[in-house]
Amino acid sequence: MRFTFQVFSVHRCFPTCHGHASSDSSSSTQTSILSSSLLHQPTTMSAEASLNRNPHVLVFPYPAQGHMLSLLDLTHQLSLRGVTITILITPKNLPFLSSLLSSHPSSVTPLVLPFPSDPLIPPGVEHVKDLGNRGNLPIMAALGKLHDPLINWFNSHPNPPVAILSDFFLGWTQHLATRLQIPRIAFFPTGAFLPYIFDYIWSNVEKVKSFSEVEFSHLPGSPVFKQEHLPSVFQLYKQSDPNLEFVKDSMIANTKSWGYVLNYFDALETQYVQIFKKHVGHDRVFTVGPLSLTGPDVSGGGNSGSGSEPNDQVLTWLDGCPDGSVVYVCFGSQKLLRKEQMEALSNGLEKSGTRFIWVVKPGTTQQQDDGYGVVPDGFENRLMGRGLVIKGWAPQSLILSHKAVGGFLSHCGWNSVLEGIVGGVMILAWPMEADQFMNARLLVDYVGVGVRVCEGEDSVPDSDELGRVIAESMTGGVAVKVQAKDLKEKALAAMSDDGSSIKNLDRFAEQLGQLGRR
Template identity: 65%
Template structure:
């Protein structure tokens, strides 16, 4: 239960600074964690820049006395247009300049800390903000790295940044012998920030990435939006790497956050949301494939045409969410639904332009498959909903996630790969039809993983226990202050 406004012990509760990274896939799970910390009587200051403050609205309404926003101006950067403060407005290529800009918040944070009558006892910051470990050291408080991604990716990323010379000299594909299962990756499938570092290491802005990302497993703890039964061996790897048990698997956080129906929405429920649910209510159980590629990716004209044709040829029911593009992007063919397609599939398929209540859709009994880019939030939401993943990884961490889902867990089927790939519509249609029509292996394993995810967050489950362990650790910092 959250602390009440008149609670005389309020100021004795631990005060923690939470610093999200301004990208939807990073922010949402950390805000879900923040909600849980408030329910455990922690006081939270959340650091955001002005344009990202609206993401806190639901949390501030739910916990008006437990959460205080710290709004600092977004530092200017020559590669970031004025007024842009979130990766969704720049795409994956915007990560490096945003990385660089946010480092300039160090001094304002230090000034705020030293002027605060009751400064925080710890910092919880996104793993893209590894430089905050050095900040925390200078303030003599611990820093906990928050991974919105799985333990498998955390392991791969840590190995890459600590073994740059080995990775460069390994050729292609690259073996990772120190990791459980000794995975092997094509160079083009490594996390995009690391590949960019190897290519442009002489660029000072890019060179600083290494120090920041190596800092994560040097921090005082790692909090991971995943669960032991999904990837226990990689939790073990990170614990061994850190030399401590300060690794907390607390996922899926989408199950323990505020009302999930509006995750990522900019407003209240719309007529479009109601139309989606009416469509699903009329479909047989497990018959619909949900198609969505996250908040950043717009498909090219050729990709849109191939995907539309594949869905049409599959003869499978579907809901396809198409990200809204700018006028110029639409003129260039990005995100443009082929003319006549919606009419041809009417009654069997539904195209949604803009945003859809993804958590609600994936949890609907009519949805049996999820054609996804394999962003980790989407993967977890698919797992929670019981949907088999049809994988089309495109960039960033998505190839690593796809390998884990397809090769290690056997709960996904790869249908395409690459940000610029144009699938053969005949092959794509056949894969969708075969995967959705097969009630064996992959679908069964997906449903079993759903049961494990639900069990993890219940009282006595692994994620429940780790969340309790984390809050005890933070509370102990207050008592030893």
């Protein structure tokens, strides 16, 4: 049974916001676990002095690779535009801030709070990469316990932030902002497609879950999604589960945000941005991507840069390959392929006759014993010279930007999608979970830079068909490759001095500055 919904313009109501002046005093990059005994005591400040202060914003990233890195890149850009930032982080995630803190020692300060305990999270785990996609639910619920410590921090700060900028997985911070009478801005490390769909499905959970297919008739192309292709956390929803009720409330709270920032650029699909602005009833929707082009360590893609020996070996190998001849294969930091999938993928690559780089996520010893993430015996020796297998981390952005790479076999996580677009390569789409089915739909059906090769986290592709699709897609000047090159130019233009994303970054920083003067 299919359920079709129509979308109506909704004008949201926002709380009256009374901004606080922020401090431009020197910020230290030293870190400490803050408790109530260590917080500053309130002081007074004249109205004249407060007008001369830069706006102070609390940034709260969500601890998952695809969420955190892009928000840190945004934080870097805001700091360059005169915004003073306190960034909330838990101890084991602090290393992610190293480059940011070294680039902005006087304007970005870490607020390190202990990661709240949760019975579903092993001690010492503070990042989704250590749990996989299903770890999002307990981590989202655990982080909600920081509400009261943050209230205490705000009330004890001499010059508290005038706004909260937080990931959309932390929608409960909208309630925090309302209590503090300041604006909250929701950060979506995605395009305008996902927040639009999230808004509806979480506001109509029982209705949506009762249908096998949902048609979004007022989106361009009226896309239809199977129930199992809707976002993973939504699929887990059960009314009786307190953690899931908390997540539902957080997701709905996102719709009350004062503003929205999207890691997206207008030329990717302008219609969605306009529809989303109409849906929320205001134009405080800032498309500022691809943020990966603007981070403090953009040359290294947020990792170890281009100077390390393993990187040099990969790039040297690519230098010896013809332009556009290599397909890059990677399924992100969380997904581990089981034995049957590894065998089908390796056979497909072999049968394609195409050069390749395959990044394999290593599993635990037990997972490897069960065949998860294990490259079949003999594969690497048979294809030596035609392909590289990298076990562990790879310099993805550097590889995708190399002229020898023409295709990207991907799970369609949004950060990977944007890195592929910036590299000017077509996407061979194998969406598996989370928002990936929606991203794949956008790339393949609407933007024309992708080709479907498989779908579903449990699916095993036919190796003959997979090899054929890879070979045909990588050969010659097919339309999808031409479109990918064109989209790359549009992405670069968006981040140029007069580009749409740079203008939106400027506009966002300016509006934050106005909040600081209230």
